[in-house]
Amino acid sequence: MTGRIGLSTPDLGATEEEFLIRAFRSGWPGPSGPETDRFEVEVAARVGVGHAAAVSSGTAALHLSLLAQGIGAGDLVVVPTLTFAATANAVVYTGARPVFVDADPATGNLDVDLVAELLLAPPRPGSRIAAVLAVDINGACADYDRLLPVCRAAGVPLVEDAAQALGSTYRGRAAGSFGRIGTFSFSWNKIITTSSGGMVVSDDAALIARCRHLATQAREPVPHYEHRDVGYNYRLTNLQGALGRAQLRRLDGLVERRRTLRERYAKLFATVPGTRILGDGESGSNCWLTSLVVDPEVAGWNAEELGAHLRERDIETRPMWKPMHRQPVFAHCPARVTGAADRLFATSVSLPSGSALGEEQISRVLDVVDEFLQRR
Structure with a gap:
């Protein structure tokens, strides 16, 4: 494919x-x-x-x-x-x-x-x-x-x-x-x-x-x-x-497709130690993006390794947003931080989430993720 x-x-x-x-x-x-x-x-x-x-x-x-x-x-x-x-x-x-x-x-x-x-x-x-x-x-x-x-x-x-x-x-x-x-x-x-x-x-x-x-x-x-x-x-x-x-x-149908895809990701990672879907349990979400958060000390691998594995196979991923207080253009602005956003940026990867994905594409993504997990 x-x-x-x-x-x-x-x-x-x-x-x-x-x-x-x-x-x-x-x-x-x-x-x-x-x-x-x-x-x-x-x-x-x-x-x-x-x-x-x-x-x-x-x-x-x-x-x-x-x-x-x-x-x-x-x-x-x-x-x-x-x-x-x-x-x-x-x-x-x-x-x-x-x-x-x-x-x-x-x-x-x-x-x-x-x-x-x-x-x-x-x-x-x-x-x-x-x-x-x-x-x-x-x-x-x-x-x-x-x-x-x-x-x-x-x-x-x-x-x-x-x-x-x-x-x-x-x-x-x-x-x-x-x-x-x-x-x-x-x-x-x-x-x-x-x-x-x-x-x-x-x-x-x-x-x-x-x-x-x-x-x-x-x-x-x-x-x-x-x-x-x-x-x-x-x-x-x-x-x-x-x-x-x-x-x-078509909005309701588009939302439903994204929610279904998130459920499939959640099922795949349910038994993988040290991983969670960000905001999992937020029932009202349209699931615009599904982001996985990884604790590398528990999982034995990190989010960037999974993201790189997918990208090598022509599957787009990205981390969560780099926090604004870390952006050079906003470094002079006041900030009240605890480190939570920094940790999410460092430990997350957003996975393909679009409603336009067909079953063949979804299966390809899930297979590549499973391949990565099996190797670890």
Whole structure:
């Protein structure tokens, strides 16, 4: 068997083709348009919020979610250190500064105890914690039962980075609906894709209206071009909106395939000492990625050895995110860490998790993993 197996490749088919051709033939490729408008309504309904605005990327969604709340120079924003750089970059775009907080070692999500310590500490002169930005790692929601009361008690708004979590739930409630504002990504490797794209969602109509205004170059509603704010070209095209609508119709099936694959990984590693699936037991996760955590002293091998074995056979893997407080660009930023994210980065490997994987490809991955385990 040949051909590279990717970590999370797009899952596209006849439904997507149908929607794209219809949008193409409408003569309205973009920017924005009726397909994008409908996509917004449908995502809002799926998440269970009142309003949504489609934008060009998940990063743009994060940037707008902060700008719309007036966050800027001199402000501090709590950011998980275990995340993709876009989460922290969006904070810097506003002129604010990220404060990195470590991970819960069991789930990889934000350590709520550390957030509480940070929010309850005396404010630093000349700065304020303006928001807490939570990330739903690998599709598993943060511990919102504990995190939301901490934020409310401190009077600090919560922004939910649900880039990886569309289709996930927490206590029966949809990911993206917990913060004052939530954000999604529809980049090429996410659970659904619009090639590149994102969404801001909220029950606060004024917040979403502000995001939409800033995303469309902040043009005032007059016949000529009038601008009172600096705006951005963050619009999602009509063709992308059509692709998103098609993908959204298939979301439940895409999630189910990823969950089934995770169950197969869990079964394979169940009897392997020193291994665990990160966040295993998070029943509401969409299982966007399945990451294996390895204790090398118990297992007798480490995560990088397994990852290298798979990569040598043209199967993509990667570690968890390198913590933001370890990134040279953010080395000057404050951080409250316990070492949990560092350990997850050093001891984890993310395995192919995409819904587009066929049975032959899945069997190939499992066989190669089993080959590795047998050799040890």
